[in-house]
Amino acid sequence: MELNWVIFGVVVFIALFLDLFVFHRNPHKISLKEALLLSAFWIAVGVAFGAYVYYTKGYDRGVEYMTGYLLEKALSLDNIFVFILIFSYFKVPEEFRHKVLFWGVFGAIFFRAIFIFAGLELIKHFHWIVYVFGIILIVSAIKLLTTEEKEFHPEKTLVYRIAKTFIPLRPNYIDGKFFIKEGGKLFATPMFLALMFVESSDIMFAIDSVPAILAISNDPFVVYTSNIFAILGLRSLYFAAAGILPLFHLLHYGLSFILGFIGVKMLISDFYKIPVEVSLLLIGSAIFISTIASLIIKKKT
Numbered sequence: 001m002e003l004n005w006v007i008f009g010v011v012v013f014i015a016l017f018l019d020l021f022v023f024h025r026n027p028h029k030i031s032l033k034e035a036l037l038l039s040a041f042w043i044a045v046g047v048a049f050g051a052y053v054y055y056t057k058g059y060d061r062g063v064e065y066m067t068g069y070l071l072e073k074a075l076s077l078d079n080i081f082v083f084i085l086i087f088s089y090f091k092v093p094e095e096f097r098h099k100v101l102f103w104g105v106f107g108a109i110f111f112r113a114i115f116i117f118a119g120l121e122l123i124k125h126f127h128w129i130v131y132v133f134g135i136i137l138i139v140s141a142i143k144l145l146t147t148e149e150k151e152f153h154p155e156k157t158l159v160y161r162i163a164k165t166f167i168p169l170r171p172n173y174i175d176g177k178f179f180i181k182e183g184g185k186l187f188a189t190p191m192f193l194a195l196m197f198v199e200s201s202d203i204m205f206a207i208d209s210v211p212a213i214l215a216i217s218n219d220p221f222v223v224y225t226s227n228i229f230a231i232l233g234l235r236s237l238y239f240a241a242a243g244i245l246p247l248f249h250l251l252h253y254g255l256s257f258i259l260g261f262i263g264v265k266m267l268i269s270d271f272y273k274i275p276v277e278v279s280l281l282l283i284g285s286a287i288f289i290s291t292i293a294s295l296i297i298k299k300k301t
Contacts, residue, residue, distance in 0.1 A: 004056060008049070008225050012109075015045055015232065019102065029094040035239035042233030049229055053222060060276070064217035067280040068226035071216060074258055074287050075209045076234050077251060078144075082201045083238050090194045096176040100191060101235035103178075104198040108231050111203055115210040116224050123214065130266050133211035137263030140208045145256040159200045163193055202231075212262045215269070216279060250297065254290025258283055 019038075030038075046069055054062025087097055122129045163169070170187040174180045178192040209227070217223050261282055265274050 002221075004221055007052070008221075011045070011049060012228065012232070015042075016102075016105070030098060030239040032240065035236055038236035039233060039240045042229075042236055046226075046229035046233060049225060053225070057219075057222070061217070061219055061222050063276050063280060064219065065222050065226045067276050067283065068213045068216045068223060069230050070280065070287075071212055071258065071262070071283050072209055072227050072230035073233075074255060074283060075205065075212065076230060076237070077241070078255060079201065079205055079234060080238050080241055082205075083198065086194055086197045086201070090190045090197075092191065092194050093173060093176075096173065096191060098235060098239070099176055100195050100198055101238060104195060104202065105232060105235065107199040108202045109228055111199075112206060112210070112227055112231070113224065115206045116214070116227065117220060119210055119214050120218065120220055120223070123218065130215075130269060133214065134263045134266030137208065137211055137215075137259045137266065141256045141258075141260035141263060144252050144259065157197075157200075159196055160193070163188070163196060167192075169193070208259060211266070212259065215262045215266045216276060248291055248294040250294040251287075251290050253293075254286040257286045257290075261286075 047066075050062060050065045050069060053065040083101070086092075087100075092100060119133075167188045168185065170180060170182070170189055173189055173191060176191060177189060178195060180187050180189060213223050213227055262279075265279065268274075
């Protein structure tokens with residue numbers, strides 16, 4: 001195995017170990033101050049690894065990593081809205097929400113690997129798939145632009161129906177456990193259902209984010225590591241932003257622009273390759289402008 005992959009694995013393992021067994025050894029409600037400090041920690045880890053990529057792989061891969069990292073960070077903000085709906089619907093106690101998101105990360109690491117490497121192989125053997133990815137992103141951009149409020153109806157989803165059919169459920173939270181035993185029989189708690197929906201929501205978002213990041217780089221190491229480091233900080237970002245994110249009501253315009261831009265970039269890639277520096281500038285500008293606009297322009301009630 002290449003040394004870079006080993007170093008990546010070690011960094012992720014150490015960071016996750018610190019997160020679970022040091023920072024969150026005891027379940028508790030995460031304060032805004034703690035969430036901001038943890039967010040700063042994960043951003044520092046992600047940016048530091050970007051510096052490592054720059055040092056070991058050169059300028060081009062370094063810029064691609066940072067562009068992919070920023071892109072995934074931006075798109076993951078939409079995940080937070082869904083997390084808010086999931087935790088609200090299942091009434092997950094605040095002290096147990098980090099646990100759900102923590103274990104959700106492991107599923108995200110696994111499924112993102114499948115999506116990313118499958119996408120790279122598809123592009124390698126069937127170049128025309130680039131146009132399919134581009135169209136998917138443009139359609140997603142239009143959908144994000146035209147969709148008003150997000151609604152969450154788990155009882156109508158396949159995930160909920162499968163869980164209800166095959167897994168005996170108990171409505172109570174027992175010490176933050178995913179499963180409990182009663183009379184020698186195993187039952188799932190609402191914590192497990194919340195985890196299943198967190199995992200399934202990440203898979204749905206990967207349909208947008210993975211094609212988008214494949215438009216930035218075709219280096220498997222750059223694509224996967226930038227994606228994963230952005231996801232690792234998503235849990236802390238949730239606790240830091242959950243209360244104030246609804247104030248940024250125009251953010252979806254910025255995210256829509258990003259998806260549309262990346263989609264167009266993929267569609268014209270055979271005729272003109274947009275420099276990755278331009279992509280980095282436009283993605284950062286879209287986030288900044290939509291955020292500032294949200295603060296200046298009040299939401300209509």
